[in-house]
Amino acid sequence: MVKLTFCGGAASVTGANYLLESENTKILIDCGLFQGSHFCEEMNYDAFTYNPEEIDAVFITHGHIDHIGRVPKLYKDGFRGKIISTEPTKDMAEALLLDTEHILSVEAGNKPPLYETEDVERVMHLWEGVPYHTHKVVGPFKISFYDAGHILGSSSILVEVEGKKIIFSGDLGNIPAPFINPTEYIEGGADYVLIESAYGGRIHENVDRRKEELQTVIKQAIKTRGVVMIPAFALERTQEMVYELNELVENRKIPRIPVFIDSPLAIKLTEVYRKYSANNMYFNKEAIGLIKKGDAIFNFPGLSLSLTTEESKAINDVPPPKVIIAGSGMSQGGRIIHHEKRYLGDSRSSILFVGYQSNESLGRRILNGEKIIKIAKEDIFVKCKVHAISGYSAHADQPQLVRWVSEIKKPIQQVFVVQGELESAEALAEKIHSDLDIHARVPQHNETVIL
Numbered sequence: 001m002v003k004l005t006f007c008g009g010a011a012s013v014t015g016a017n018y019l020l021e022s023e024n025t026k027i028l029i030d031c032g033l034f035q036g037s038h039f040c041e042e043m044n045y046d047a048f049t050y051n052p053e054e055i056d057a058v059f060i061t062h063g064h065i066d067h068i069g070r071v072p073k074l075y076k077d078g079f080r081g082k083i084i085s086t087e088p089t090k091d092m093a094e095a096l097l098l099d100t101e102h103i104l105s106v107e108a109g110n111k112p113p114l115y116e117t118e119d120v121e122r123v124m125h126l127w128e129g130v131p132y133h134t135h136k137v138v139g140p141f142k143i144s145f146y147d148a149g150h151i152l153g154s155s156s157i158l159v160e161v162e163g164k165k166i167i168f169s170g171d172l173g174n175i176p177a178p179f180i181n182p183t184e185y186i187e188g189g190a191d192y193v194l195i196e197s198a199y200g201g202r203i204h205e206n207v208d209r210r211k212e213e214l215q216t217v218i219k220q221a222i223k224t225r226g227v228v229m230i231p232a233f234a235l236e237r238t239q240e241m242v243y244e245l246n247e248l249v250e251n252r253k254i255p256r257i258p259v260f261i262d263s264p265l266a267i268k269l270t271e272v273y274r275k276y277s278a279n280n281m282y283f284n285k286e287a288i289g290l291i292k293k294g295d296a297i298f299n300f301p302g303l304s305l306s307l308t309t310e311e312s313k314a315i316n317d318v319p320p321p322k323v324i325i326a327g328s329g330m331s332q333g334g335r336i337i338h339h340e341k342r343y344l345g346d347s348r349s350s351i352l353f354v355g356y357q358s359n360e361s362l363g364r365r366i367l368n369g370e371k372i373i374k375i376a377k378e379d380i381f382v383k384c385k386v387h388a389i390s391g392y393s394a395h396a397d398q399p400q401l402v403r404w405v406s407e408i409k410k411p412i413q414q415v416f417v418v419q420g421e422l423e424s425a426e427a428l429a430e431k432i433h434s435d436l437d438i439h440a441r442v443p444q445h446n447e448t449v450i451l
Helices: 071-076 087-107 115-125 210-224 237-250 264-276 283-292 309-317 338-345 362-367 399-408 422-436
Strands: 003-008 017-021 026-029 057-059 082-086 127-130 135-138 141-147 155-161 163-167 192-196 227-231 259-262 304-306 321-328 352-353 372-377 378-381 387-388 416-420 448-450
Touching: 026 155, 057 135, 071 115, 071 141, 071 264, 082 087, 082 115, 082 141, 087 115, 087 127, 087 264, 115 127, 115 227, 115 372, 192 399, 210 227, 210 352, 210 387, 227 283, 227 338, 237 259, 237 304, 237 387, 259 264, 259 309, 309 338, 338 372, 338 378, 352 362, 362 372, 362 387, 416 422
Parallel strands: 026 057, 057 082, 082 127, 163 192, 192 416, 227 321, 227 352, 259 304, 259 321, 352 387
Antiparallel strands: 003 017, 003 448, 017 026, 135 141, 141 155, 155 163, 372 378
């Protein structure tokens, strides 16, 4: 008998955490942080609904914090098993977990720390990186990794146990992505499928025009001698911007101007991307073609990495036009705040949003057209141009999600729709049922099913 419990990610975008149990073995797929308007969600402090000491292994789909963020807490609470992911995911994990530990410690207030830096360091000693299509065996479970096309090293995971096949989608990518491989379809059939639904009720627009729109914004700022501020998440979105700007500069579609990555975490993660840029396993044909021609796809003339506080402050001394890529992606903190405080009131300049802006975020308020916003208790008048490019979403939309399920082929007994807000998850479940005639539903948090 095999049991599946939805310990996180059910009717929620974040907190992915799935427990699979056979008679004598327990494994987890992902162990992510619950995230919302504030990192310190109460659910992160709750005790795990299983005994961490009894978990034999954790398999990680990808490096986003809502999929790995509670792994150090799992260790702190007694877990000593194996952690297995692709090699890029492992390389990213330490930097991401240490950065999150710092944020959590600042925001925790009077709460005890969720975990400490020592827990992160010890977790990394248990972590193994493997290539795609590697098979790992833990007790009766055989686990295989497939390319999810979401971020560098992201995976969908196939679990085979007691004659059953269970597929965990992880987060699936938006096709086509700027430089990583497209999402891989798992065609061998499955009994059960867990599929993400972050954009389960939406269809992406302007994917084909995103680079052209970026070029237009940059050229406009050059013409007005302004600054382009790009709030960007440190993982994937920053690297996408660097890759796109590299192509625009190298092909002389925009003049060479100063471009700054002003984020220590993004700089560390970009080094991981550079490390794997020589590996054909992770990058698409277009990127590989550029690399073979000698193009350093994450570096170009005019690009500067502002690692220290002093280097960040020195950006102010560089006359415009210039481009500043900095975190956080929703303008909720980080170094982008300092640049926004300086340039939001400049009518020659622009702010460009290339990622999702939650309802509570400062980024959403700017995007919605608010003319006066507060930064560090100071009123800032928004006079700069405000742009948004929606085509850079790293998540598959509804048609792509439905196609991914269809390529698995029958017989699928049941699809569990997870990792999306309830409305999106229900919309995807209904679409899968109507289009593919497969039973699909949204599970409840902590629900257990017998497979």
